Amino acid sequence: MMSGTTDRTHGIGEEMLHAYHDGELRGLARWRFERELRRNPALRHELDQLSVLGDMLRDLDARESAPDLWDAIARQLPAADARRGAGRAGALPRGAGLLWWLKPLGAVAATAAIAVVVLYGGFFQDPQDDAGGVVRWIDTGERGVMVLDDDPDTTIIWILDGITEGAWIGGRRDEV
Amino acid sequence: MTRCRIARVLVAAALLAAGMASAEDGPTRIPINVLVTHLSNEGVGIDPPARLLDNKLKQQFRYDSLQVIQKQRLTLALDEVGKVDLPNGKAVRMRPIHKGEEGVLMAVDVEGAAQLDVRVKSRHPVVIRAGPYKDGSLVLSLELDY
Numbered sequence: 001m002m003s004g005t006t007d008r009t010h011g012i013g014e015e016m017l018h019a020y021h022d023g024e025l026r027g028l029a030r031w032r033f034e035r036e037l038r039r040n041p042a043l044r045h046e047l048d049q050l051s052v053l054g055d056m057l058r059d060l061d062a063r064e065s066a067p068d069l070w071d072a073i074a075r076q077l078p079a080a081d082a083r084r085g086a087g088r089a090g091a092l093p094r095g096a097g098l099l100w101w102l103k104p105l106g107a108v109a110a111t112a113a114i115a116v117v118v119l120y121g122g123f124f125q126d127p128q129d130d131a132g133g134v135v136r137w138i139d140t141g142e143r144g145v146m147v148l149d150d151d152p153d154t155t156i157i158w159i160l161d162g163i164t165e166g167a168w169i170g171g172r173r174d175e176v
Numbered sequence: 177m178t179r180c181r182i183a184r185v186l187v188a189a190a191l192l193a194a195g196m197a198s199a200e201d202g203p204t205r206i207p208i209n210v211l212v213t214h215l216s217n218e219g220v221g222i223d224p225p226a227r228l229l230d231n232k233l234k235q236q237f238r239y240d241s242l243q244v245i246q247k248q249r250l251t252l253a254l255d256e257v258g259k260v261d262l263p264n265g266k267a268v269r270m271r272p273i274h275k276g277e278e279g280v281l282m283a284v285d286v287e288g289a290a291q292l293d294v295r296v297k298s299r300h301p302v303v304i305r306a307g308p309y310k311d312g313s314l315v316l317s318l319e320l321d322y
Contacts, residue, residue: 134300136292136295141290153301155301155303159289161308
């Protein structure tokens with residue numbers, strides 16, 4: 001479409017045509033181009049075609065970017081977060097298998113669970129990292145555990161005899 | 177001649193000081209007090225040596241008896257494993273791993289009960305229930321003393 005433009009436009013090259021079309025031509029060059037434009041119908045035709053082509057490209061670009069995907073993305077976000085959370089939970093390096101038993105426990109064990117969860121924050125740190133509680137990692141196999149650190153001067157690690165033992169008996173303020 | 181003698185004395189003093197310092201540094205050794213007790217409702221009361229432990233436990237549990245079964249003091253170097261045999265036929269092993277400003281990181285293996293890593297400061301007892309024992313519980317207290 002643009003081939004031979006130079007010949008038809010009396011020395012005005014394609015580059016200058018594009019520059020004018022894009023508003024990049026200034027001063028004397030712009031004056032000379034517009035003078036030629038007034039005199040030369042072929043050049044005007046080239047410029048019109050360039051404008052049409054530009055409009056088509058802008059229209060195409062607008063159509064492609066038109067779909068607003070935000071709603072679809074937003075709907076996915078909670079699920080993605082949940083999956084990410086599950087992934088993190090699944091990736092716990094040590095001791096993660098201990099937490100499942102805490103679910104059925106009563107209020108007493110829930111307190112212990114909170115203590116354990118809080119302490120677990122320290123378990124995944126570098127062992128030489130000084131942040132965290134006293135218990136950095138614990139594995140009690142199939143047994144439940146309560147970590148009591150109410151007293152800043154003592155840490156009590158109460159290992160239960162079974163998975164849920166201690167929820168109703170053997171818990172805090174209960175028979176040993 | 178006098179200057180030379182003074183220099184020799186200074187060098188000798190420096191070497192002596194350096195030697196003393198290195199002898200003092202030595203390997204880090206960590207004393208650990210291990211108290212093995214029997215917690216129960218057998219009505220025999222609180223053993224006087226277990227009073228401090230009783231003060232901690234009675235806030236959390238109901239019992240009337242706390243008897244000391246054995247008391248031991250281990251002094252371990254870093255990465256050295258110390259073992260205390262328990263009356264239930266099991267043993268507790270402990271290994272100090274790292275000593276820092278926030279205390280000593282120590283691996284503890286209570287045979288048949290739990291394996292754990294704890295970071296404890298001096299005089300901060302870690303009390304561990306090591307399982308059932310004679311109608312009660314076997315309770316250990318590990319206290320670093322450095």
